[in-house]
Amino acid sequence: MATRAQPGPLCRAGSAGTVTLATGGAASTEGRGRPGSLQDETLGVASVPSQWRGVRGILGETKSCQTASIATVEASAQARKHADAQVQTEAPVPVGVLPVSRHDTPRLTAFLRRVEAMVIRELNKNWQSHAFDSFEVNWTEQQQTVVWLPEPRHSHRFQVLSVATDGKVLLWQGVGAGQLQLIEGFALVVQQLPRSTKLKKPPRGETEVGVTAVAFSSFDPSLFILGTEGGFPLKCSLAAEEAALTRMPHSVPLRAPAQFTFSPHGGPVYSVSCSPFHRNLFLSAGTDGHVHLYSMLQAQPLTSLQLSHKYLFAVRWSPVRPLVFAAASGEGDVQLFDLQKSPHKPIVSIKQTQDESPVYCLEFNNQQTQLLAAGDAKGTVKVWQLSTEFTEQRPRETEILDQLAAEVAT
Numbered sequence: 001m002a003t004r005a006q007p008g009p010l011c012r013a014g015s016a017g018t019v020t021l022a023t024g025g026a027a028s029t030e031g032r033g034r035p036g037s038l039q040d041e042t043l044g045v046a047s048v049p050s051q052w053r054g055v056r057g058i059l060g061e062t063k064s065c066q067t068a069s070i071a072t073v074e075a076s077a078q079a080r081k082h083a084d085a086q087v088q089t090e091a092p093v094p095v096g097v098l099p100v101s102r103h104d105t106p107r108l109t110a111f112l113r114r115v116e117a118m119v120i121r122e123l124n125k126n127w128q129s130h131a132f133d134s135f136e137v138n139w140t141e142q143q144q145t146v147v148w149l150p151e152p153r154h155s156h157r158f159q160v161l162s163v164a165t166d167g168k169v170l171l172w173q174g175v176g177a178g179q180l181q182l183i184e185g186f187a188l189v190v191q192q193l194p195r196s197t198k199l200k201k202p203p204r205g206e207t208e209v210g211v212t213a214v215a216f217s218s219f220d221p222s223l224f225i226l227g228t229e230g231g232f233p234l235k236c237s238l239a240a241e242e243a244a245l246t247r248m249p250h251s252v253p254l255r256a257p258a259q260f261t262f263s264p265h266g267g268p269v270y271s272v273s274c275s276p277f278h279r280n281l282f283l284s285a286g287t288d289g290h291v292h293l294y295s296m297l298q299a300q301p302l303t304s305l306q307l308s309h310k311y312l313f314a315v316r317w318s319p320v321r322p323l324v325f326a327a328a329s330g331e332g333d334v335q336l337f338d339l340q341k342s343p344h345k346p347i348v349s350i351k352q353t354q355d356e357s358p359v360y361c362l363e364f365n366n367q368q369t370q371l372l373a374a375g376d377a378k379g380t381v382k383v384w385q386l387s388t389e390f391t392e393q394r395p396r397e398t399e400i401l402d403q404l405a406a407e408v409a410t
Contacts, residue, residue: 117309124266124288147214149221159183161216165229167208168248169257171238187244187254188226188234194261208246209234215272219279226258227269233284235260235296263300265290271314277322277398278405285312291327295405302407305344307335313360320369320391322401328352328359334374336390340400350384352376 149159158174169186188209213227222238236257244254266288275281280296289308292301310330318324323339332353335346352359357377365371370391375381 120289120309145212145214147216149216161214161224163211163214163226165210165212166248167210167246168250168254169211169214169226169236182252184238185250185252185254186236186240186257187246187248187250188228188258189245189256192242192245192256193234193258208248212268212270213272213284215274215282217274217279218276225272225274225282225284227272227284227286229268231264231267231269231286231288233262233269233272233282233292233294234258235262260296261299262294263292265292267311270312271316273316273325275317275322275401276319277317278401281401281405283315283317283325285315285327287311289329291315291325293404295407298408302404303343305337307346308333311358313358314362316362316364318369318390319364319366321393322397324390326362326364326372328362328374330358332356332359332376334359334362334372334384336386338390339404340394340397347389350374352382353378353380 144162144164146160146162149161160172160174160180162170162172167188169188170182171184171186172180173183175181188211190207190209193209210229211226212229215225217223217225224236224238226234226236228234237259238257240255240257240259242256244256246254248254262284265284265286267286269284269286271285273283275283282294282296284292284294285307289306289310289312291305291307291312293303293305294301307327308329308331312327312329314328316326318326321338325337327335327337329335332351332355334350334352336348336350338347341347352374353376359374359376362372362374365373370386370388372384372386373381374384
């Protein structure tokens with residue numbers, strides 16, 4: 001309950017005016033000079049709006065605090081320093097003790113054998129693709145092969161030929177005291193290859209042809225066969241005079257030696273071997289697992305033999321049997337062929353490695369013709385003694401070889 005008094009006009013003391021006390025606007029009916037009785041009146045709740053919040057908002061000050069911001073300054077800071085007295089780690093493993101391999105070797109080997117044929121099949125498809133014809137490949141790691149020239153011009157001097165995957169073919173001569181002097185140079189460029197057979201379209205610009213194998217003719221000391229990364233063998237000559245179209249740095253003039261291009265393998269050629277009994281025949285072996293028998297007079301091979309589902313790394317003619325040759329496979333075998341007995345499969349297969357490690361090289365002994373040496377991936381060289389079946393020439397063997405060379409490839 002609230003009581004409110006409404007003020008009336010003030011009069012002078014003793015005036016005739018009266019002071020009217022009113023409640024709710026009603027005048028008192030009492031006599032003059034006496035105050036009227038007060039009456040109660042019920043009113044609503046009084047509400048007074050705050051002016052402080054509005055002022056604080058105008059000044060941009062926080063509304064949650066009724067005091068101004070208190071400025072503080074850090075007089076000092078307390079920090080704590082610590083250092084490790086010692087560190088506890090696992091016990092070191094002795095140098096001589098190697099951790100046990102977690103690989104399941106039998107299962108891994110079985111898996112690789114299962115997928116190997118499929119991977120090789122896909123690789124054989126990929127090399128025929130033209131998707132990357134416009135790209136130039138630059139091999140940073142170069143491989144080199146060195147061979148002696150079959151007939152040195154001087155008895156007290158010797159010559160060697162080196163070939164490499166950078167496309168250079170260099171002829172060196174011994175100058176005494178174990179030193180070599182570069183006397184001639186050659187370079188293989190795609191644009192200068194003879195178009196004897198259909199090859200992949202060369203990319204724009206100059207492109208060197210990587211050389212992977214070399215073999216000299218037994219009948220012409222200036223004639224040699226090259227195996228290439230592109231899979232095609234090349235017939236070349238040391239007597240070539242055409243300058244090579246290359247900007248490779250060199251200390252001697254480089255010439256273009258290629259005279260004839262043969263039909264390619266399904267991958268790089270790793271080995272070539274010229275027949276010691278016929279001037280036009282040579283063998284080549286490559287990563288497609290095939291051995292090709294070529295005549296130097298035609299581009300297509302006379303015959304093609306698949307000897308392995310893996311790579312073939314080496315092939316060599318026998319120095320005493322015109323129709324016998326040997327091949328080294330990526331499956332750890334040394335295979336001996338006699339074209340007179342069986343033109344399609346080996347007569348003997350020698351297991352060089354028990355775990356199928358690749359055989360990388362082999363060579364017949366020209367002096368002791370019953371010996372054949374082979375080197376494998378384990379760094380082991382084994383010398384095999386051949387029976388007289390592979391060392392004694394048979395009747396009409398040279399005649400059969402001539403007939404084989406006269407065949408026309410189909």
